[in-house]
Amino acid sequence: MYQYIIKRLLLMVPALFGAAVLVFFLMRLIPGDICDLRIGGEGGYRDLEMVAACRTEFGIDDPMYVQFLEFVWGFIRFDLGTSMWTGQPILYELGLRFELSLQLAIMTTVISILIAIPLGTISAIKQDTWIDYVVRSFSIAGIAVPSFWLGIMIILGLLIYTQAWFGTPWMPPIKYVPLWEDPGYNLSMLIWPAMATGYRYSAVATRMTRSALLEVLREDYVRTARAKGLLEKVIINRHALKNALLPVVTVIGIEFAFLMGGLVVTEQVFNLNGLGKLFVESVINKDYTLTQALVMLVVTIFIFVNFAVDLLYGWLDPRIRYA
C-alpha cells in the first residue's frame, strides 16, 4: 500500500511538468501580450515608451527559456508570483475566489448526488417501465442542455415570473457574501448556479448509477441473497448499491475536480467571482503568470482527486488490492 502511494506520488511529477510545458508554450503561441491590452487596449492614446517599459517589467522581452525556467523554479518553491494584470500576489487572487468556488462545487456535487443516486437506482429497479423511461429522458435532457443556457433561463424565468406574480422583478444577488455572514443571502445567490450545474452533472451520474446497478443486480451473489429470502430493500441498499457505486464515485470525483476550476461559463452567467471567471479573465487579459498558476492549480486538484478516488476504491470494494 505504502509503495503504491509513493509510486503514485512520484508519477505526479512528470504529469505536473507536462502540464507546465503545455500551458507555458500554448499561452505564448497566441499572438499579442498583456501590454498591448493594458496600454491603449480600449482604442485610446498609446505611449510607445510605456509599452516598451511594460514589456520589460513583465519580462516578456526575456528569452523564452528564461521565462520558462523562472516559472518552473517558482512553482517548485510554491511561489506562484504576482498577477501581471493586478500586480497582486496570485495566492491572494486565488484566496479571494477559492471559498466561493469550493462552496459552489460542494453544493453542485451534493445536488448532483441527491438527484443521481435515487433516480439511477429507481431507474435500474424499474427497468423498462414508464418510470425508467421518464428518468432516462430527464437525464438525457440534462446531458443535452448546456448548464450556462439553463442558468440564463433560470435568471430570465425568475425575472419574468417574479414580475408577473409580485409586480417587482427579482434576480439572484450578484455580489457574494460568505455563508457564515448571511446564510440566506448566500444561498439565494448560489443555489441557482448549483442547480443549473448540478442537474447537468447528475445526468451523467444517474446514467452511470443505473447501468452499474443493473450489472450488479445480475450478479450471482444478488441471486443468492434473493434465494435466501432477503428483503429487496436490503439487497439493493446493502449489497448491490455499494458495489455499483464504484464507477459513480469515479465520475463524481472527476466532476468535483472539474467544478473547482471549470465553471467558466456558469460563473460568468451568474457573475460569480470564482476561479472559473478568474480563469477566463486571465486568458483574455493575457495574464501569463495567473493563467499558468490557475492551470497548475487545476491540474494538481485533478491529480489529487484521482488519487483519492483510487484509494476510495479499496474501501468500497475490499477485493481491490494495491500493488
Add this chain to the structure above:
Amino acid sequence: MRSVISKSAIALALGVTTALWVGGAAAAETPKRGGTLLYVIPSNPPSADAHRETTFGTIHPFAQFYSVLIRVNPDNPASPTDIVCDLCTEMPKPTNGGKKYTFKIRKGVTWHKTAAGAKVSEDVKKVYDQVGGTPLTAQDVKATFDRIIFPPEGVKSARKGFYTMVEKISAPDDETLVFDLKYPSGAFIPALAAPYNFVYSKKVLDMDQRWVEKNVLGSGPFRFVEWQPGAFISAERNPDYYHEGKPYLDGTEAIFAKKYSINLQALRGGRAYIQFRGFPPKMRDDLKKALGDKLTVQESAWNCALFMTPNNKKPPFDDVRVRRALTLAIDRWGGSKYLSKIAIVKPVGGIVFPDHPLAATKEELEQIAGYWPDIEKSRAEARRLLKEAGQEDLEFVFHNRAVDMPYKIVGTWMIDQWAKIGVKVTQRVQPTAPFYATLRQKKDFDVSMDFNCQSIVNPLIDVSKFNSDDISGNQYAGYQDRVLDDMWEKMNRTGDVAEQRRIMRAFEKRALDEKAYQFVTLWWYRIILHRSDVKGWKISPSHYLNVDLSNIWLEEPLRSESLK
C-alpha cells in the same frame, strides 16, 4: 413677413413654455440626501492608479474617491468645451502670451480620514493616520502633475505625451499652482481636465509612488470602504467634501460584471440602478419594454469612432486610388440611419468629434470623399478609380475584432457596401489580443477595422492618430507623411481657435481624401439606462467623464430600497 413673425412668435412661446416646464421640473426635483447607489461596471480594474491605466475600468470605481484640478462641467457634461474648476477657485486666463497658467487652489480641502468600517490593512491605516484630515495644497497638485508629466524612474504615466507643451510646474505657495508652457497650445486645458488626473497626496507619493496602485486615499466626494478585486468596491459619503451639500448619497457600491447581459438583468432585477458605459439599442428597447417608466434613457454622441484602415504598405492598398475607392463605396449617411437601430453607432463625422467647434460642418464634410451626398455618384467614382488602378476584380480579407458590438455588425455592413462597387470581401475576426498583434506587430492585414476612443474631447490630441506611424502610437495604416505631422504641430502650437480650425480642415482633407490613408466610418452613440429614481446625473460624450457620483441622488422608493 407675416409668416416669419408668426413663426417667431410660436417659437418664442414654445421656448418660454419649455423653459417654464424645465424650471418647474427642476424646482420639483430638489436633491435628497441618503441611500446607497448600486451600479455595475462591465470591467475589472487592473489597478487603482489612474495615471498609469487607460481603461474606464479604473475610472468608474475610483473617480468617486478623488478630486481633480479641473473637469468637464458636471452640470453640463454634454458640452465638449465647458470645463470648470474642481480643486481650483476659478479657471485661469493664460498670461505670458498664452504660455503661463496660474491656478488658485481652494482652501479647506482635506484628505480623507479612515471611513467607518473600512476594510484596510494595518499598514494602510497608518498611512491614513498620517495623511487623513490634513489639508490638500498646491504642493499635492504639483506632485500629481509632476508624476503625470515628468514621471520618476519606475513610474508609468500613460498620457505624458498629452503634455509635451509643458515646460515646468511650480507651486510658489500652498494655494498657487503654475504651469509654464514651451508654447501656447489649445490642447493644454482639455488635457488637464482628463478624468485620469486624480490628485494624489504628496506625502503618499513621497513615501511610495506605487502605493496608489493598490490603495485608495483621496479627497473626493466618497471615502473608501472596501475593494474586493473582481467582485465589488464600496464607499461612504465624505462628510468633509468641499462642494457644499454634496454628495447626496450615503454611499455607493459598484459591482464588477463584465457581461452586458448581467448588467441588463441587474438593472431589471434591482441589483443595480445604473451602468455608466452604455448599452446597445436592442437592450435599451427590451429593458424599456420590461420596466416602462421605471427606466430612464439618456443618449449622446460618443467620443469613439470606428475606423476602416487599409494597409498602406501592402499592394494594392499602397495605391491611393484603391483606398479612395474603398471610402467612396461607403454610404455613411444611410448607414447612420439604419445601423443606429441595431448598433451603438450613429453620428456621421470626420476626424473630430462631431459636436465640437473644431469639427467639420455637414457642408464641409460633404466635400470629402466618402461623405458625398449622392452615394450613386460616389460609387460610380469608386468603380472608375478601381478600373483605372487595374483593380476591377478586387478581392481582399477584412480584418476585424471578434466583438459583436459594434465591430462585427458594422464590419458586415461595410462588406455589403463594398460589394456594391464589385469588390469581394471576406471577413476574418480575431479576439482582442491577436487582433492587436495583427495591427501592431504582424501588420499583415489587407484592410482592418480599427477604433479611436478617447476620454475628454480634445481634438488637437485625438487626431494624432493620423500622424506618421513613427510618431503616433496608434496609427496602424503604416504611412509616414511629414506634411500631416507639420500641420499637427502647427495646430497644437497655436491658441487661436480660428487658426486651429483652418488647419484642422486641411489636415482632415489631406488624411481622409487627398491621400486617403485611413477612414472614419461612423461615430459611436452612447445609450445609458438607469432607474428613473436615480436623479441628478447627466450623460456626457464619453464614458470616462462625469462619474464622480457627487451629483447623484435617489428618489423614493429607491432610496429606501437601497438601504435594505
